[in-house]
Amino acid sequence: MTTAAAGGPRTYQVRTYGCQMNVHDSERISGLLEQAGYVRAGEAEDTPDVVVFNTCAVRENADNRLYGNLGHLRPVKNRHPGMQIAVGGCLAQKDRGDIVRRAPWVDVVFGTHNIGSLPVLLERARHNAAAEVEILEALDVFPSTLPTRRESTYAGWVSISVGCNNTCTFCIVPSLRGREKDRRPGDILSEVRALVDEGVLEVTLLGQNVNSYGVEFGDRYAFGKLLRACGEIDGLERVRFTSPHPKDFTDDVIAAMAETPNVCPSLHMPLQSGSDDVLRAMRRSYRSEKYLGIIEKVRAAMPDAAITTDIIVGFPGETEADFERTLDVVREARFASAFTFQYSKRPGTPAASMDGQLPKQVVQERYERLIACVEEITWAENKKLVGETVEVLVAVGEGRKDERTGRLSGRARDGRLVHFATGAAGELGDAGSIRPGDIVHTTITYAAPHHLNADGAPLSHRRTRAGDAAEAGRSPRTPGVLLGLPTIGAPAPVPAPTTGCAVSP
Numbered sequence: 001m002t003t004a005a006a007g008g009p010r011t012y013q014v015r016t017y018g019c020q021m022n023v024h025d026s027e028r029i030s031g032l033l034e035q036a037g038y039v040r041a042g043e044a045e046d047t048p049d050v051v052v053f054n055t056c057a058v059r060e061n062a063d064n065r066l067y068g069n070l071g072h073l074r075p076v077k078n079r080h081p082g083m084q085i086a087v088g089g090c091l092a093q094k095d096r097g098d099i100v101r102r103a104p105w106v107d108v109v110f111g112t113h114n115i116g117s118l119p120v121l122l123e124r125a126r127h128n129a130a131a132e133v134e135i136l137e138a139l140d141v142f143p144s145t146l147p148t149r150r151e152s153t154y155a156g157w158v159s160i161s162v163g164c165n166n167t168c169t170f171c172i173v174p175s176l177r178g179r180e181k182d183r184r185p186g187d188i189l190s191e192v193r194a195l196v197d198e199g200v201l202e203v204t205l206l207g208q209n210v211n212s213y214g215v216e217f218g219d220r221y222a223f224g225k226l227l228r229a230c231g232e233i234d235g236l237e238r239v240r241f242t243s244p245h246p247k248d249f250t251d252d253v254i255a256a257m258a259e260t261p262n263v264c265p266s267l268h269m270p271l272q273s274g275s276d277d278v279l280r281a282m283r284r285s286y287r288s289e290k291y292l293g294i295i296e297k298v299r300a301a302m303p304d305a306a307i308t309t310d311i312i313v314g315f316p317g318e319t320e321a322d323f324e325r326t327l328d329v330v331r332e333a334r335f336a337s338a339f340t341f342q343y344s345k346r347p348g349t350p351a352a353s354m355d356g357q358l359p360k361q362v363v364q365e366r367y368e369r370l371i372a373c374v375e376e377i378t379w380a381e382n383k384k385l386v387g388e389t390v391e392v393l394v395a396v397g398e399g400r401k402d403e404r405t406g407r408l409s410g411r412a413r414d415g416r417l418v419h420f421a422t423g424a425a426g427e428l429g430d431a432g433s434i435r436p437g438d439i440v441h442t443t444i445t446y447a448a449p450h451h452l453n454a455d456g457a458p459l460s461h462r463r464t465r466a467g468d469a470a471e472a473g474r475s476p477r478t479p480g481v482l483l484g485l486p487t488i489g490a491p492a493p494v495p496a497p498t499t500g501c502a503v504s505p
């Protein structure tokens, strides 16, 4: 039985696929539904009243997965009259009415530009007992105007832009998210302040291409200015951003990173390929020399910066020599970690119909060599930190083995994952009560390719308001007031991410 059928409030569940953009959009979907009176279905809830799929069109076979999942829900819905299913996100934007043709038991289809319509569409579908499909071609309101139910007490995403003006040939994002829309700097900073007021310590500025932030209102230095403005916010301890595009990376951003103490010494900058010919075919208009030049400048300004990246292997036409060039750049760049992807066709992208598609076996073999190369380097880089003291923001869900090992986990300022021992209870005064959102200092005792361990007792433990909120089970909510689409003559700065960018391929 659903909760509503039992006389309680209608419950919802959101299932999210894809990139950080989608994860943040799902926070907005939850916020909207809760504002409309829905409550989140509990873990043990067998049948939510509303199930929302926030889909991704970037991955191969995304549609098969969606229709498979919808198929599993069909008999559940049949057994529970009144239950509703909604499909949103990039795949909904792409497939539109096809979704209700292929799965007529779906009640609502909404796109990436009209998340805010979901409660009304659910209501209308219920009232009319017919499916509602509403897809807009452009944003009606900037998504950050929407109420948001934040998943984390200590870290929050803040969109600075949506959409992308680039045309990378492997990417479906521009056609589904539209051209870049920059949010006004004042609105972004208001949202950051609202989060900090709720106890959040870390924000990640999010855009498909943060370095082009300001393109809409004619200020190419807007992103650096935005970083500096974040530096003025009391209580904001960590600022991150994702993802920058090498083509638009300007020196003022490096200076802003280095000179703004709360901007973390970490940079995630997608490489995609080390071969200039492949970059050209990908229509990514920087070359490996420019990419390595940015890294050199970042390291000169911030010697401890951890640089991470995304790499696609097996792009159509990639030769063994092209691939070797990627390995060369990986060795030279000395990444702290790399998200590696095997190229696979995404319907609707130019690369899907290019000549020179590589056999799976060639892609697999190169992929394995790439991983071995990346791991050798990330391990060597991580080993340099053994014996160093790091500041860790304690996280939830970062350490799968924590329960067994008695450790907690979190991220260092440079973004590295640290699993740390909590020490004997009482050793630090209150060491037994380290909570997600608290800050500890600890010394690294062991390095692995993808994480660090700190097995001595922490050197310090600071209880924070984020930790208090986590302990009390409160999550930050931002109402979205004061936030809006940029207007003519908007002043200052900011942009955001996806894969490959803020969105991974």
Ligand code: SF4
Pocket (backbone or CB within 6 Å): 164, 165, 166, 167, 168, 171, 172, 173, 174, 208, 209, 245, 498, 499, 500, 501, 502, 503
């Ligand atoms: S990969 Fe990134 S920069 Fe390229 S088109 Fe996609 S979103 Fe834009």
